[in-house]
Amino acid sequence: MKIAIIGGGLAGLTAAAYLSSHPEIEGTVFERSPQLGGRAFTYEKAGFTLNYGAHAVYGIDRHTLRHMEDELGITIPSKQVDKRKVMYAKNGRLTPAPLDFVNIMKTEVLTTMDKVRFVGEVAAIIGNLHQLKNYPTLGDYLDQSHAADDVKELWAHLVCSNFFITPEEARKVSGEVIADYYHNLFLSSRPVNYVLGSWAVITNQLKEKVENSGRWTISVKEPVETILQDGKQFLLNTKSRELLPFDAVIIALPVQQVVKLMESSPWEAAMIPYMDNTCTEVMVYDLGFSTIVARPFHYISDMDNKLFISDVSATDNTVAPENGQLLQGIAYLNDEFATEEERKQYLEKKSSQLEALFDQHYPNWRDHVAVKRVSKKAMVSSVKNIASNRLLPHQLPEVPFYFCGDGCEGKGELAERAFSSARIVAQQLLSQQNEKAKVSSI
Numbered sequence: 001m002k003i004a005i006i007g008g009g010l011a012g013l014t015a016a017a018y019l020s021s022h023p024e025i026e027g028t029v030f031e032r033s034p035q036l037g038g039r040a041f042t043y044e045k046a047g048f049t050l051n052y053g054a055h056a057v058y059g060i061d062r063h064t065l066r067h068m069e070d071e072l073g074i075t076i077p078s079k080q081v082d083k084r085k086v087m088y089a090k091n092g093r094l095t096p097a098p099l100d101f102v103n104i105m106k107t108e109v110l111t112t113m114d115k116v117r118f119v120g121e122v123a124a125i126i127g128n129l130h131q132l133k134n135y136p137t138l139g140d141y142l143d144q145s146h147a148a149d150d151v152k153e154l155w156a157h158l159v160c161s162n163f164f165i166t167p168e169e170a171r172k173v174s175g176e177v178i179a180d181y182y183h184n185l186f187l188s189s190r191p192v193n194y195v196l197g198s199w200a201v202i203t204n205q206l207k208e209k210v211e212n213s214g215r216w217t218i219s220v221k222e223p224v225e226t227i228l229q230d231g232k233q234f235l236l237n238t239k240s241r242e243l244l245p246f247d248a249v250i251i252a253l254p255v256q257q258v259v260k261l262m263e264s265s266p267w268e269a270a271m272i273p274y275m276d277n278t279c280t281e282v283m284v285y286d287l288g289f290s291t292i293v294a295r296p297f298h299y300i301s302d303m304d305n306k307l308f309i310s311d312v313s314a315t316d317n318t319v320a321p322e323n324g325q326l327l328q329g330i331a332y333l334n335d336e337f338a339t340e341e342e343r344k345q346y347l348e349k350k351s352s353q354l355e356a357l358f359d360q361h362y363p364n365w366r367d368h369v370a371v372k373r374v375s376k377k378a379m380v381s382s383v384k385n386i387a388s389n390r391l392l393p394h395q396l397p398e399v400p401f402y403f404c405g406d407g408c409e410g411k412g413e414l415a416e417r418a419f420s421s422a423r424i425v426a427q428q429l430l431s432q433q434n435e436k437a438k439v440s441s442i
């Protein structure tokens with residue numbers, strides 16, 4: 001069986017790594033860019049190792065990566081961000097983030113009575129007893145909840161920071177999605193981790209596994225432009241080659257690009273329900289300093305302005321030169337503006353708010369900048385997981401392809417959905433192949 005995988009991001013590489021272990025499956029991964037990794041690619045600049053996108057792994061002990069380590073024989077070294085150095089900023093004051101029982105006791109974001117209430121809510125989520133799962137959205141639940149405003153604000157803020165969205169959007173996430181997500185995360189003993197040495201550690205191992213099989217090739221700088229069906233076969237046209245034959249096709253792209261690839265094809269109409277999905281976007285402000293400017297905490301989440309700063313090198317010192325420091329600022333973005341001018345002003349305001357947060361906690365940082373990268377609108381998740389959007393299933397009845405990526409159905413959020421959806425798709429194909437082998441041997 002010969003399989004084509006379109007897209008060499010986390011999802012495409014994960015699917016290829018699983019499939020490459022089967023002796024009767026061969027294939028090609030087609031990647032548009034010169035490098036692999038997609039939104040999780042890593043680059044080196046002036047001695048700093050910068051992740052373009054993904055940094056944190058949430059709940060790594062219960063994450064799909066754990067299955068991948070066992071099943072693919074890869075190793076993901078990681079380090080837990082020091083929970084005592086994870087802070088929330090509220091009304092200009094820093095206070096511990098309520099990540100665990102010790103921090104809940106210390107934090108000032110909740111009064112004593114609210115702490116009791118919040119601990120009760122955490123216990124109900126862990127026990128799968130929380131009513132939240134029965135509400136269409138978080139907003140619907142909060143509107144009827146008798147909890148104090150601080151507890152409600154904390155719920156919205158938690159969803160903002162794990163889903164990378166604004167509080168308005170957090171209220172639109174389905175109650176079931178949130179209850180499921182936090183059931184997993186509250187049971188984790190390692191809530192926020194960094195992959196030591198950057199996410200290239202993951203993509204390099206997946207790539208190696210694929211290439212070492214000897215049956216797979218990875219072709220970079222080769223975007224797929226169209227797919228044709230010829231009986232049971234699929235013929236791919238890429239930028240440089242025509243009519244490449246395959247028995248199955250996995251599309252591992254952001255949903256917006258899946259829709260584009262299907263334009264003017266027999267499968268265009270099947271994409272209509274997924275065309276209007278909105279994506280999650282953030283502003284990214286990466287800063288590499290030639291010296292350690294200050295290290296008051298390792299992560300600070302600004303509840304008032306919905307921004308955060310991670311001192312990435314405080315947890316992973318391999319990503320900065322000796323005595324250097326690598327910070328990443330992120331601002332969650334709204335996407336509804338009446339005019340282009342309004343949107344421009346909003347982005348400028350966000351950039352100033354991030355700089356003000358740097359000024360407050362890293363005095364004179366401007367004198368030590370060795371590397372700076374500002375990305376005004378980076379796509380975090382191709383489908384924002386709010387109730388009005390629809391994640392793409394792994395298969396559609398009227399379309400003969402498989403789909404995976406962070407805009408597809410799967411476990412977890414962000415990168416975990418890219419990994420988990422790819423793992424599911426690969427397992428489906430592997431079990432079909434094994435069934436075929438059984439039938440032909442009878």
Ligand SMILES: Cc1cc2nc3c(=O)[nH]c(=O)nc-3n(C[C@H](O)[C@H](O)[C@H](O)COP(=O)(O)OP(=O)(O)OC[C@H]3O[C@@H](n4cnc5c(N)ncnc54)[C@H](O)[C@@H]3O)c2cc1C
Pocket residue numbers: 006007008009010011012030031032033036037038039040052053054055056057058222223224225252253254257261282284378379380381404405406407413414415416418
């Ligand atoms: C700033 C930022 C911060 C983030 N932080 C986190 C985090 O802390 N934790 C976390 O879990 N996740 C995080 N994410 C999200 C994570 O990076 C993504 O969910 C994940 O990388 C998506 O992987 P994917 O394979 O689904 O898609 P992609 O990475 O988009 O991969 C798709 C690939 O397909 C290629 N392609 C496109 N069109 C074609 C074509 N026609 N032919 C061939 N190839 C094509 C693209 O070049 C790309 O390489 C972050 C993302 C960003 C941007």
